[in-house]
Amino acid sequence: MAKYRKxxxxxxxxxxxREVCLEIEKRYELHFLEIGTDKNCVHFLLQSVPMKSPTQIIKILKSITARELFRLHPEIKKQLWGGSFWSSGYFVNTVSKFEDESTILKYVRDQGIEKDYQVLDKI
Structure with missing residues (x-):
């Protein structure tokens, strides 16, 4: 999530x-299956080797993407006055070959897409 939910x-x-993530793929043993953004947050579905812990992966992603986004889009730095791009928290979940990867893939893919909600009349 972007700092201050900006x-x-x-x-x-x-x-x-996405371009930065493709470069990360080349240098680290990561493979991005899907990247979903929604104005102030990002969801990644990725594969990695078992030797990399989720914490190591998050550190790699946050540090490199923040540095490159600030460098290539200086206007963002003005919005995020504290000098940090990402908030300090994160959520990680693992998916095995026995779990439903397609559900998570759809969730990540649908980030930022406006949903049509039907309002039900009260009885």
């Missing part, structure tokens, strides 16, 4: 984030 993602920033 709206930091635009189509241009999304594209840059």
């Amino acid at each position: 709206v930091a993602f635009s189509p241009e920033v999304d594209d840059t984030l």
